[in-house]
Amino acid sequence: MKTDVVIIGGGPAGTATALYLEKEGIPSVIVEKDEFPRYHIGESLTGECGKCLRTLGFADEMKQYEHPVKRGVKVYGPNGKNAFYVPVMTRSDEGELAVSSTWSMPRDAFDKMMMDKAIARGATLVKGRATAPILNENGGVRGVEVRTADDKNIRIEAEVVVDASGPATFLSNKGVAGKKSRGNYSRQIAVFSQVKNAIRDEGPTRGDTLIFFQKKNHWSWFIPLDDGTVSVGVTVPSDYFLSKNESKHDFLVRELHEVNPEIKRRIPEVVLTEEARAISNYSYHIKEFTGDGFLCVGDSHRFIDPIFSFGVYFGIKEGEFSAKAIKAYLDGETRGLANPFADYQRQSEVGQDVIQALIDAFWNEPLAFAFFAHSRYKDDFVDMFAGRIYTDEESPGLVAMKKIAAGAMAKMDSESEFAGATAVAAA
Template sequence: MLLTAAAARGVSVMQAEAVAPLLNGDAVRGVRVRTNGGTVEDIASEVLVDASGQATFLSNAGVIGEKVRGNYDRQVAVFSQVAGAIRDPGAAAGNTLIFYRQKNHWAWFIPLDDQVTSVGVVVPADYYRSKNESKHKFLLRELHQLNPELTRRLPQIEFVEEVRGISNYSYRISNFTGKGFLCVRDSHRFIDPVFSFGVFFAMKEAEYAASAIASFFAESKGEQPNPFADYQRLCDRGQDNVQELIDAFWQHPYAFKLLAHHRYPEDIIHMFAGRVYEETPLP
C-alpha cells in the first residue's frame, strides 16, 4: 500500500535485492542490486536508507555495528493464524489481547479481520527445546494450556496458515546512521514484541527519517561527520522508553499493574498511544 502510494507520488520503484553497499571510505555512496531478471547494477545515492528489517543489511555488510543481543534474546515465538476464535462482543471484538502464563511466557491474540485471528506463543528457548515437539504440535498444545481464558476463546483450533517459528529476535545495533546512510527500525533494533510497538516504530522512524533527509538536502549537511546524528538520538530515545516500559512489565509485574491501573493510567496510556519520544520518560 505504501509502495503504491509512493509510486503514485512519483517515486521510481525497482524490484531488486540489495547485495552490497557501495562505499567510499566510511561513507555509503550507493548500493549494488540484483534485479529480478538476474542483472547486477550499481546505483549511486546521496542517502541510502536501510529498511531491510531483521536481514540487517548494513550490519551484515560491516558498515554499522554488530547485533548485540537484547534482554529478551533467548526466546522463541511460534505462531500462525486461526479461524473462528471467540472474540469479545461489540467494539471490543477487534482488540489485541495478551495472555500471560509466567515471566517471559505469553501468547498474543490479534484479530486480523472478521474471521481470522493471529495467534502466537513466546517462550524461553530452553522451554521450547525441552518439549521436543513439532512447531505445529507445540503451538496447538500451548494454545490449549497456556491460560484458561485463551483456551475458552479457542474451542476448536483450525490453523489457516502454516505454523512458523522465529528465535533470538531481540537485538540492538549501534551507530546506525552515518555519512550517506541511515537505518530504520528492525534493521537496527528489535525489542520484545509483547506490546506490539513494531510497526508503529517502523512508521514513525520512517517519518523522522524523511524529515532528516529533507533537512540534509535543504541545509547542505553533506560535510558533517554524521548528518543524521539527531535522527539517531530521537530513535534511541523512543525505543529506550519503550524498552523501559517492557522491562518494568516483566521485572516488576505487580508494580506495573499498580502504575498502569491506579497510579498513572493516563501516562501509561500516553506511552501506549505512541507518545514515547519526549525528553523525559513518562510517567
C-alpha cells in the same frame, strides 16, 4: 541509475520513509527482494501508528478493507481472571486525552497497500536484492549494488542510503553500521499462525488485541484480523520450546490450551488455518546506525520484543524522522558534519529506550506494572502504549517504570492491590 535516496527494503519502514520523503518533495528508489503481497508477522498497530497512517492518507483504505478497529489492549493475568486494560486514546494540542482507535491488519495486505501508495506518489520500485553498499574513498556510503529479480547486476548511486531491511540488518552485516548485540529477549522463540471461529468479545472491544501472561517470558497473543480470522502466537524461552521436542504445529496447538485458561476458552478447538511459523532470537540492538551517507530505520537497527506491538510504529515513525533528516542533508544544512544523521539517531533511540523500559518493567514486576498501568499512572501509560514516547521530558509514570525496569523497586506490597485494581478492568 542515479537517485537522491535509495531505500533497501519495502516493509513499513521503507515505504513510510519513501512516503514522508515524497511529502518533502524528495524522490526515492525502493529495492525489495520479495514479491508482494507476502506473509509477514506483525499485525497489531499502536494508537499513534494509526495517527501516522491517517496523516499519510490511508484512512479511506483502512475503512475500505474493513480491518478490525482496535480500541485497546487487554492483558490477562496467569489465571485468566485478573486483567488490565489500556485504551487507545489520542491527546489534543491542549493536552486533553480523548478516546480514539487504531487498526490491526494482515501484513500481506498492509505492506502491499503501503508499497502501492509509495509507487503511486512517485517512488520507483526496483525488484531485487541489495548485495553490497557502494562506498567512496572515505568509507562514506554512496549507493548500493543490486542483483535484480531478472538476474542482472546493477548499481544505484545515491546521495543517501536508507537501510530498511528489517531483521536482515543489511548495513550492519556489511560492516557499515555498528555491530549487532543481543537484546534482552534474544533467547526467546515465537510460534504463530491463525485460527478461525475463535470466541471474540461482542461490542466495541471486538477488535482489541489480547495478551495472555503465563509467567516470565511465557505469553501468548490474540489479534483479530478480519471478521473470522485471528492471529495467534505463543512466545516462550527457546530452551522450553526445544525441551518439548514437538513440531511447530503441535507445540502451538497444545500451548494455546495450556498457556492461559482465557485463551483456551476463546479457542475451544484449535484448528490452524495458516502454516505454523516460528521466529527465534529476534531481540537485538545496533547502537551506531547512522553515518556518512546512510541511516537505518525500523528493525534494521533494533528490535526489542513483540509483546506490546511497537515494531510497525517504530518503522513508520522513524521513516518520518529520517525524511526530515535527509531533507536537511540534501539542503546542505548538515552536509559538513562528521555524522549528518546523529540527531536522527538520538531521536529514534529516545523512543526505543522508553519502550525497552516499558517491556523490561513488565517482565521484572508484572504486578506493579499492572497497578501503575491501570491505576496509579493511568494517563502516562495510555501515552506510552499509544506511542507518545519521543520526548526528553519524563512523566511520573515513566520515572516509576524505569525504576522497576532496572529492578530497583521493592515488590509492590500486595497482590490483592493488583487484583483489586485489575478486577475493575476485567469486569
